[in-house]
Amino acid sequence: MKSPPLALYAHFPWCVQKCPYCDFNSHTLRDELPEQRYVDALLRDLESQLPEVEPRSLTSIFLGGGTPSLFSPASIGRLLDHARAQLGFAKDIEVTLEANPGTIERGKFAEYRAAGVTRVSLGAQSFDARQLKLLGRIHSADETRRAAEELHAAGLSNFNLDLMYALPEQTADEARADIREALALRPAHLSQYHLTIEPGTVFAAAPPTQPADEIVDEMLDLSLHTMRDAGFEQYEVSGYASAGARCTHNLNYWEFGDYVGIGAGAHGKLTNSARGLAERTQQTREPRRYLAADPRALVRKTISNRDLPFEFAMNGFRLVEGFGDELFEARTGLAIGVLEDAMIPLVARGLVERGQKRWRATAKGFRFLNEILVALLPDPDPTANP
Ligand SMILES: C[S@@+](CC[C@H](N)C(=O)[O-])C[C@H]1O[C@@H](n2cnc3c(N)ncnc32)[C@H](O)[C@@H]1O
Numbered sequence: 001m002k003s004p005p006l007a008l009y010a011h012f013p014w015c016v017q018k019c020p021y022c023d024f025n026s027h028t029l030r031d032e033l034p035e036q037r038y039v040d041a042l043l044r045d046l047e048s049q050l051p052e053v054e055p056r057s058l059t060s061i062f063l064g065g066g067t068p069s070l071f072s073p074a075s076i077g078r079l080l081d082h083a084r085a086q087l088g089f090a091k092d093i094e095v096t097l098e099a100n101p102g103t104i105e106r107g108k109f110a111e112y113r114a115a116g117v118t119r120v121s122l123g124a125q126s127f128d129a130r131q132l133k134l135l136g137r138i139h140s141a142d143e144t145r146r147a148a149e150e151l152h153a154a155g156l157s158n159f160n161l162d163l164m165y166a167l168p169e170q171t172a173d174e175a176r177a178d179i180r181e182a183l184a185l186r187p188a189h190l191s192q193y194h195l196t197i198e199p200g201t202v203f204a205a206a207p208p209t210q211p212a213d214e215i216v217d218e219m220l221d222l223s224l225h226t227m228r229d230a231g232f233e234q235y236e237v238s239g240y241a242s243a244g245a246r247c248t249h250n251l252n253y254w255e256f257g258d259y260v261g262i263g264a265g266a267h268g269k270l271t272n273s274a275r276g277l278a279e280r281t282q283q284t285r286e287p288r289r290y291l292a293a294d295p296r297a298l299v300r301k302t303i304s305n306r307d308l309p310f311e312f313a314m315n316g317f318r319l320v321e322g323f324g325d326e327l328f329e330a331r332t333g334l335a336i337g338v339l340e341d342a343m344i345p346l347v348a349r350g351l352v353e354r355g356q357k358r359w360r361a362t363a364k365g366f367r368f369l370n371e372i373l374v375a376l377l378p379d380p381d382p383t384a385n386p
């Protein structure tokens with residue numbers, strides 16, 4: 001097993017206000033933001049994980065949340081400088097900052113760029129005032145438009161807009177109108193997520209009425225065509241990119257690359273090529289506990305040889321192009337033949353297909369990706385502890 005490319009994920013767990021649909025590790029900020037203390041904790045976290053990281057320069061960094069744009073450009077710069085000093089940056093490193101349009105003052109993006117940010121992901125969600133209110137968003141459509149203008153002016157035209165669809169009582173035309181509004185802001189990338197009702201959220205307690213499956217199918221068709229007409233190609237279940245603007249960081253997840261995860265609740269995945277294994281890591285989840293914890297409290301779990309091929313495939317099938325045999329073998333250290341038995345029934349159901357030395361989801365499989373993922377989940381291991 002060779003060391004794959006290395007990325008860094010840093011989690012920022014606070015938001016101005018928790019959205020009713022969101023089950024990310026994000027918390028309404030009730031007191032003052034513990035900005036310095038949190039960045040100090042991130043630096044300690046990185047430092048304590050370094051001995052387990054095989055030396056490679058970083059190909060991407062993702063500053064995600066929560067709302068990282070609550071942190072000042074100076075704090076983001078401090079973290080990036082430290083990461084560069086500790087690990088080194090690849091020449092064309094991608095550094096993405098997630099931003100909420102409601103947290104951006106004039107001139108702030110230029111400062112983030114000066115601090116080392118190369119790409120921004122803006123949570124637009126919708127341009128419909130009624131939906132923004134239902135979704136509990138803290139910003140208007142006009143604030144999203146202004147943030148996009150600011151991004152272009154700051155030289156950060158390589159930005160993504162997050163949209164959600166299948167919103168409460170949304171029609172297919174309304175979903176298409178959101179895409180058109182988003183495209184008019186000239187982003188380089190669009191992410192389009194199906195609104196899911198997650199356990200434990202406000203929406204789970206009082207679920208809104210979502211459109212019927214046929215309408216959702218129509219939304220997806222209209223979206224795909226509208227984006228294609230604008231020169232955007234779908235390359236991932238939720239990801240559409242203009243030429244050359246695929247997200248390096250997300251591609252690294254789907255291609256089973258390595259990533260160090262720092263911050264409250266952050267996940268990581270690291271290969272140990274000498275021992276021929278890969279590990280998943282998870283940090284303390286609750287922000288205040290994370291701040292007080294020893295970063296060595298990080299939980300590490302080896303991915304067993306039994307789970308490895310399926311974990312790889314569950315990621316790889318999210319890509320329109322699927323995955324090649326060579327990548328599978330390089331990342332897992334296993335022969336591609338180990339997937340054969342699991343693929344036979346999926347091929348028979350028309351969900352996956354074999355291309356030129358690669359596996360990929362069919363158009364039907366792509367629409368029902370969950371069915372592939374469920375079929376790939378290994379049976380519970382009878383020898384494992386409960
Ligand atoms: C961690 S948020 C990052 C952006 C920033 N916090 C914001 O909301 O502006 C990532 C994205 O996940 C999507 N998301 C969160 N919860 C979701 C849900 N229940 N269903 C579908 N998409 C969801 C939203 O589009 C959101 O922008």
Ligand code: SF4
Nearest residue numbers: 015018019022026066
């Ligand atoms: S969607 Fe974004 S802003 Fe809303 S609670 Fe989740 S992380 Fe925070």
